[in-house]
Amino acid sequence: MKRNLSRETRMALEPRKQPRQERSSKVVDRILDAALTLTREQGTKTPTTLAIAQRAGLSVGSLYQYFPNKEAILLDLARRWLSSFPEVIARRIEVTPPTNRDEFRQEVRKLFIDTSKIYLENATLMPVIEAISGNADLRPIQDEYDEQIIALYAAWLQHVNPALEDKIASRLGVLMMDVGHACRLVGLKRDRKTYDLIEDDVERMWLALVTPYLNLD
């Protein structure tokens, strides 16, 4: 039975039940591991329930003990990543805003380093993120997170320059996110040295993007 995720099930992406016995929490881990490995192997295509079960050494039925549907498995993998973004950006808004060009440059750099760290720490998850973006059912959920992240980038910009108009802040926010994301995905597929070079590239681009809008002397 093909489900209509968009309707009822969207509400039900939470784990179906908590594992009560020790063996079963290991099972949950095995399911998540299998889903991750398969997604990495297959590139964009999301793995089938059967494939996940087999790779985890389980039967399909067991999947549904802990997850209400296939999407929930992938989403579980992505959630930590998706939610660490808002946290990190929010933390960069708490500090006192910069007052001159040099301090400002420093603030960009800090935000930049912090976000980069998220990508490096979650490098193995990237194929899942890409798969989610390419999946018609999961895309909307990621979009919700993206909205949040954009809003926070915009808030950060207005924190750095309180005079910045909302409209401009949100436009620059989107671009910061998308440019950062696109470039870092490229970077993570290359070797570490290239990743670092791309990081420098992104930093220059961010600065070029944002500087004209921060009328600092």
Next chain:
Amino acid sequence: MKRNLSRETRMALEPRKQPRQERSSKVVDRILDAALTLTREQGTKTPTTLAIAQRAGLSVGSLYQYFPNKEAILLDLARRWLSSFPEVIARRIEVTPPTNRDEFRQEVRKLFIDTSKIYLENATLMPVIEAISGNADLRPIQDEYDEQIIALYAAWLQHVNPALEDKIASRLGVLMMDVGHACRLVGLKRDRKTYDLIEDDVERMWLALVTPYLNLD
């Protein structure tokens, strides 16, 4: 019957036969129109053959008179877009290379304007492009085009600065393409005024990305 596009059919994405009678070339147009409209309506998800046929006022069977499979329809829509990129970049390599910072800035601007034009002229196709990227079967084909485009960006960079190492050129090429693509997709979803502002943003970013690697006085 679900087909295995990746194997045999990949070779057979060409139209199955040329329309011989007048009515039928109109049919081909109707099919393409329907596919385009539906893709635009549905966002990421590619339309089903039945939906395309119905929207075109045809039966499924008629689709297969002219297209070997569903993918070929979408690809037909995307092809003009995909192939106009190489043309445009190649044309920018034919001119005499710039010799000073100002001429160089001009060259970036020209490449930039030309590529922007492709996006504006094909704005209605963008949902198809996005759908193709999200489709496991079609992605590889787009990737081939992307390779080509990246190589041309790299060639352009080396045309502008012949001393530029291959490795650096190809890295910057990828980033130019991806940054341009990501930002312009955002731009086309906004109003024209915002699109133009984003264009300025992209130009600044391109310049910031590329300038350090072009040791001009």
Next chain:
DNA sequence: AAAGAATGCGACTAATTATTCGCGTTTGTC
């Protein structure tokens, strides 16, 4: 060790959808 709860199983169901094929209809040609 026995009961009952939790977990695991996998054949089965059912939805979805790409593609085919034989037949009826339209069109172009002489």
Next chain:
DNA sequence: GACAAACGCGAATAATTAGTCGCATTCTTT
């Protein structure tokens, strides 16, 4: 206007896959 080729049709086929359900096994508790 007759003949053949081209076109159009849509029911039927077949592949794929998400999710269920009743039974089997394992664990926990007393």
